[in-house]
Amino acid sequence: MGRKVTLATCSLNQWALDFEGNLERILKSIEIAKAHGAKYRLGPELEICGYGCADHFYESDTLLHSFQVLRKLLESAVTQDIICDVGMPIMHHNVRYNCRVLFLNRKILLIRPKMVMANHGNYRELRWFSPWNQLRNVEEYFLPRMIQEVTGQVTVPFGDCVLSTKDTCIGTEICEELWNPRSPHIQMGLEGVEIFTNSSASHHELRKADQRVNLIKSATTKSGGIYLYANQRGCDGDRVYYDGCAMVVINGDIVAQGAQFSLNDVEVITATLDLEDVRSYRGEVCQPNMEREPKPCHRVKVDFSFSSGDDIFLPTHQPITWHFHTPEEEISLGPACWLWDYLRRSGQAGFLLPLSGGVDSSSTACIVHSMCTLLCQAVKDGNGQVLEDVRRVVGDDSYHPQHPGELCARIFTTCYMASENSSEDTCSRARELANQIGSTHMNINIDMAVKGILGIFSVVTGRWPQFRANGGSHRENLALQNVQARVRMVLAYLFAQLSLWARGKPGGLLVLGSANVDESLTGYFTKYDCSSADINPIGGISKEDLKSFLLYCVEQFQLPALRSILSAPPTAELEPLTDGQVSQTDEADMGMTYTELSVIGRLRKISKCGPFSMFCKLIHMWKDALSPTEVAQKVKHFFRMYSMNRHKMTTVTPSYHAESYSPDDNRFDLRPFLYNTRWTWQFRCIDQVAIGEGVAKANASDANDDQTLAIGYGRSRVALGRSNSFELQQSTRLQGS
Template sequence: MKLIKVAAGVVNQIPMAWEHNRRTIIDAIDEAKRQQVSILCLPELCITGYGCEDMFFSHDVMEQAKQSLLEIVPHTDGIIVAVSLPLRLANNRTYDTACLIANKRILGFVCKQVLANNGIHYETRWFQPWTPGVRDEIQIGEFSYPVGDLVFDVSGVRIGFEICEDAWIAGRPGRNLYERGVDIILNPSASHFAFYKSHVRERFVIDGSRAFGASYIYCNLLGNESGRAIFDGDSMIASNGQLLVSGPRFSYADHLIVTAVIDVDDTRLSQAQNRVNLAALSPNLRVPAQFDFPPVKPVVQKAELEYWEKDSHLKEEEFARAVALALFDYLRKSRSQGFVLSLSGGADSSAIASLVYLMIRLAEESIGLEAFKKKLGYIKAIQNKKTSGEICEVLLTTIYQGTENSSKDTYDSAESLSKSIHATFYNININGLVETYTRLIEEQLGRQLSWKTDDVALQNIQARVRAPSVWMLANIRNSLLLSTSNRSEASVGYATMDGDTAGSISPIAGIDKHFLRGWLRWLESEGVGGTIKIAGLKNVNGLQPTAELRPPDQKQTDEEDLMPYDVLNGIEKFAIRDKLSPKEVMQNIEVVFEGQYDRDKLYVSVERFFRLWGRNQWKRERYAPSFHLDDENVDPKTWCRFPILNSGFEKELAELKEYVEGKEGGGRRGRIGF
């Protein structure tokens, strides 16, 4: 048996933070050496950070990346390491590359062949795809190195690469690597988080190791690197179709590695049984200097899922852990002193308050409170705190801003939640401010405003008046103001610009209200990991969602203003994710909600959704940055682009009306599920 100890490493990077990025890479290498690892794979573009955006056009960024690489190389004594960076070749084209280093020597650079260019990814803007089978050279310092489609032969062990998106296509480069007899495939990735996506990655890692008769090492970036994308730090090692080990996701550490012992002779036997003609293999890049693979003992390994991944509420767990980690990284990388939140007592603001509390508790679970405080060492006020509750009191400031239309129920909800998670809680009444603005306008108009003639204006002024005071608190505390709008509201414009949309970041703008309400009930009763529950959510979970902007006798509720949230969510999936016409959406919604809502209710909901979606793109363009969570995202900057000025679906809605009124033949049809 030829046994080799290998590792997948994950690192939490920051775009163009050269010292930080270099330090985390070196720390990961040092940790791998302490564990006597022979081969370590680190994530895609880990030297620069993945999210450099148009700074990838910068000549200086290219030079800084090469300089960082040269400073990393001396730390690779006695180990083979794969690190990644952008390279600009003599043809003035830039490539996304992985560099293989062995025992303080650069062996060469492999270029990414398949670029991600959908949704949140825009790689073809900055990089060129590499042509399979082509090889070139690049000079760095005094030496020239091979670059392109390479396989490395290091002391008889053949090593190849699939870089992130390379592995997500049908004709993946791994097939060519198989034909060239690779023993080990390394996959450095920058794969953004989305619900259940880890299961897809696990499948292509396992299937790749089986189909290509190789050991497969996969590693992903970790954390909120540059603002919107979240990286979960997924890491896996598989061999011959068996998952040997997978690492923890959503860690609060700057780096971590997961190791396994692989058997090269075993994978070669698999290739031989698949009738690979090793004598006819295309030539590999051979390394003259021998690398010493130290002997290791065979290890019986079995990949274990974490407790929460075995649970049936995987989406709830992933949402909690992904957004909590994203908030933590956004806080520390922006060097803000904490968070400020206008806490209405409703579901949206209560969910955000809970996520900030979970940020602290999950960090404590991951790295401990002392390490958490050290990472936030610039926040002096938390350094002497001993518990997560004491820290939350410093990091989260909430304020309830009531008017004559606010109820005791929502106040009690806000207060009880704040006490439950130990957040700082303030209470002010803004009724006088609302009346002042109202009188000023009435004087200019020469008439009184009324709910009969000025409903929207009177609702919105209450929401907008709340913004200056909460911004003032954020400024005083040098904190991030958290915007409270969710994705359902963004879709239909059910939000007051410069009111509940005001903020530095919008943590829940990527999730629908229907899910959010269920998540809050789950967080109260079952909790994250089955242990972290928030009892203070009891009051909010007993409330019907309402903006509380109309007089109490009007009994305003969100679902009466809009439509049932489960229906809104279903329509949104068909209309925005699947790009169906209003008539097609109606046909599908009729099947999904048959027996739950009458046909007229569904028709009104579909018609209202499309009209509101069409006229409210300008609002979505102005939302604070939000986190990407799935393919139902409506963020126009990263996922769902739509014209601000548009037809309003006039022709399509006319066709919908004809269908509902029975003027169109063909009857009802649709597909079940969404």
């Protein structure tokens, strides 16, 4: 009957500038698609060069090598007799575009440039590319000589056009265009385009998958049609993790679903569908609106059919229900896959983690254990690439992982760094968890190193600082805490570089950080302490989500040691113990709970709230627990901490991106790091509402009086006297707290 079509889409673990590897993965996906009878293969955005090339897009080399790969694809026997849709950067009239290139049998059919750029949050596409804003306009593109030699073509269509075969019509969307209120699929559908494709580089974020799925389902629920979605997979050399989820949808129903988290470098999803189902759906639902535009889509015709003449016995795919992961599963799987990508491509032999026995470092340890679980399962399932990579990482060509704990022992080293201020409880909790996950564990006492550093200071100055509990000042107390924290950083890197050498094994280890997103937001860590690591898998995850994740791990991985870790109050253990018990807690130092901080963080970053607008929202959100005056105190306290410690964001360890309120200054949160920490105008507006204008005036008259601000800062409180903001910031930079 000639109406059934088999189509393929995929998720590829591409890597920025890895042209050789990217080519191999593209060819493999085309080969798999053809083996399943597909006549069309869709790949992810910018798959030839990798999406994360960033400023390498400025380089002519990136464009040159992309065309060299395209030539290899055109010449390959694998790409014959199937329409291939690949992504790469192209310069047209000296303007750089993010493009799709569709080709068949050594002929380029069309080049479709992206029309809507992603330029918010993690994305900076307008920095490197221009949008094609000439709606319905198509120009001639002169091919480079190296491509002309293969295709015999001098020019090809370039612009906003669709592909018309003998039996159907295909229209292209590229990632962000789907999220735009004027998505191209709307008008294309009204003009009779039956198959829509979307090539994406869409990153994982907790609780985001349903937005993507609902958008794609709704795209064809409204006007019918078939929708193919392809996505990048893996870390691509950056903070984000692209989470796959390739899918095929028809008339609002999902008929094929790829994995969201997987260690497979190449995953191909195929579906056989009946075009008459699209036509029948539109005939009933959309007929009154199906009309031609004054300037219709430019159709590029190709002498090719997706369907065959006799397909009556060819079965079609039926609707399925999408499986969504819980946030706890997402934390277990996403950062684990990201860590594995980073490890296998870094050339290192494993990870080292300072394990304190608290929620944060234990969460990082559990993610590594989850990674080892995924690796063992992938090897068991016959994934040859994973086995090859594992053997290379451990330095043993005959190694075959059997159990996550046994693999952990080979690639994961944990260490508890004790001082005279450490409690036996945290030491035993760290040891017990390490035993249960199987890591190689060490106990390291840092007192000798701390006293050595303080001894140098004493020789030079003739002074020996004391903790506040022993009569010392706030400044002494802070300095003594920071020495401990920074010594741990130095020792972590020393053991990462030499611990395998000491055991007679080759290679070094990547140091893992374990500061959560809430601590980064307030700067509640010591600058250049153990927060300074190579990578941080939990740096974009809130404390509350980490607690839920550990509860999940108790049952999922059978780790009962986590129960005592969850029940213990979070503490840095940098101040002297009181009767052998911890006297310092994180939430007391910060002046607010982690739950409150998570709410404030989202208001600051996602809702774009300054001090006054945040106060106005919180007096309603927290009205049952706090008075307006108490809310005002918390808001002002947060903004003082935030602005004082903002400079720390320039040194935050590259972290797995999981929350859109990440404060990472290097990539995600482009705000100043030098502030007037008094926020005089903003705080006065808050006071006028919270405690009346008269009190606000009194506060203003007292602003020049000496005042002491107890600030949770550098995992401690520090008293700050009268100081203008520049002096204050200079002080914090020098202390680096």
